[in-house]
Amino acid sequence: MASIMIVYASLTGNTEDIAERIAEGVRESGCEAVLREVDSCSASDLVQHDGLLLGAYTWGDGELPDEFLDFAEEWDEIELEGVKCAVFGSGDTGYAVYCGAVDIIEAKLREKGAELVQESLKIEYGPNAEEKEGCRDYGRRFARRCMAAVS
Numbered sequence: 001m002a003s004i005m006i007v008y009a010s011l012t013g014n015t016e017d018i019a020e021r022i023a024e025g026v027r028e029s030g031c032e033a034v035l036r037e038v039d040s041c042s043a044s045d046l047v048q049h050d051g052l053l054l055g056a057y058t059w060g061d062g063e064l065p066d067e068f069l070d071f072a073e074e075w076d077e078i079e080l081e082g083v084k085c086a087v088f089g090s091g092d093t094g095y096a097v098y099c100g101a102v103d104i105i106e107a108k109l110r111e112k113g114a115e116l117v118q119e120s121l122k123i124e125y126g127p128n129a130e131e132k133e134g135c136r137d138y139g140r141r142f143a144r145r146c147m148a149a150v151s
């Protein structure tokens, strides 16, 4: 069974809600979903799985949340070449840089040679009912791509 790691940072629960819905979609597809908050895992945990989904809210002026800053220092030391990844997050369109953390994480993964297998998912605040289904679908699509690679 393919195993997919979902690592996220969430201050008020919106990104967590997205992460949980994505995890449901991953599981519906018959894959294992390992869901972890970023401050409870180390960068080396990332490479033990068949796919990696990273999620963050945006802080400051389009910045990564502090929890991800510590993590981002560590991932310079790990090999992500060819690892199947995708990025999601929550933001607020009232800010100048909407979901900037998602773009920063995506750029970092590209720089590390990771394979971004689908477009990033950005949601304003928490997902509404329709967006929740979109999150599940996002998880299902990601899982299918990872399963195709392991079978």
Ligand SMILES: Cc1cc2nc3c(=O)[nH]c(=O)nc-3n(C[C@H](O)[C@H](O)[C@H](O)COP(=O)(O)O)c2cc1C
Pocket (backbone or CB within 6 Å): 009, 010, 011, 012, 013, 014, 015, 016, 056, 057, 058, 059, 060, 061, 062, 063, 090, 091, 092, 093, 095, 096, 097, 098, 099, 100, 124, 125, 126
């Ligand atoms: C101090 C502060 C700065 C923020 N800066 C941004 C920003 O630059 N861009 C953005 O899209 N959202 C920004 N946000 C909005 C949060 O990312 C948004 O509320 C998000 O839904 C929080 O997700 P969470 O519930 O997972 O913590 C900011 C929020 C706060 C409180």
